[in-house]
Amino acid sequence: MKEPGSRWPFDSPEHRLIEKYIRVTRLHRSVIEHRLEGTGVYRSQHQILMFASHNPNVSQKDLAEMYGVSGATMAVSLKKLEKGGYINRLVDQHDNRCNQICITEKGRKVVEESVLIFQRLERCMFEGFSEHDMDVLGNLLDRIYGNLDQDLKDGPIETEHGPIEAGHNPIETEREEN
Known part of the structure; x- marks a missing residue:
């Protein structure tokens, strides 16, 4: 039981703001995942597609470094995207040990749909903000x-x-x- 006049350590204006921030980021993530369900790819795979669409022939190694994951983890994600027909992996002409990631037409369509989803979400989030x-x-x-x-x-x-x-x-x- 709390002593009269004492404050619970997590009952502060700072903590209440942190809780609000966490709720906002969780809801943002949930909305993104809900909206992206119709595209056929998961959020992390979606990020790869978005990056690959703006960086043609990016290497698998560069993607892994950019997202801070191991090469093996990236390989699993890329394998799923390739199996789904969203990307192709091509052996780098200058280095046979490297794969270049090329987005397919199916992958481009997902990116186009996703851009619309994100633009809508941004408008919604900042409605009424000057x-x-x-x-x-x-x-x-x-x-x-x-x-x-x-x-x-x-x-x-x-x-x-x-x-x-x-x-x-x-x-x-x-x-x-x-």
């Missing part, structure tokens, strides 16, 4: 990003149990030692 509102929101999001980026660079958080490092819980370590 140019000034958009600038302010953009600046605020940039500041939040900068703050989080700096926090990552700052290193571990000091607690009474010792520093909390990424992937390490000092409380669990203390229990294991006892």
Whole structure:
């Protein structure tokens, strides 16, 4: 039970804003996934198609690096897109170890439909926003990003149990030692 006058650690204006932000991003993702269902590709595959449509003959390796996934993970996604007839993989003429990704006509149609879906979603999201509102929101999001980026660079958080490092819980370590 809370003591009178004490605040629950997650009952703050900051936390309420974080919760709103998370709800917005989850709803945005759900709307995208719902709208893209009719295109026949999943969201991550869709991102690959969009990029490949604007970067003809992009390599499989470059796609993996761009999306921060392993070559094997990218190969699985590309295999599904190829099997569905959305892309072709061609061996690079200059390096037989590399595949170039070429979007097919079927893939182009998905991209065209998707552009319309995204344009509609953008109009919906920012309905009633002025140019000034958009600038302010953009600046605020940039500041939040900068703050989080700096926090990552700052290193571990000091607690009474010792520093909390990424992937390490000092409380669990203390229990294991006892």
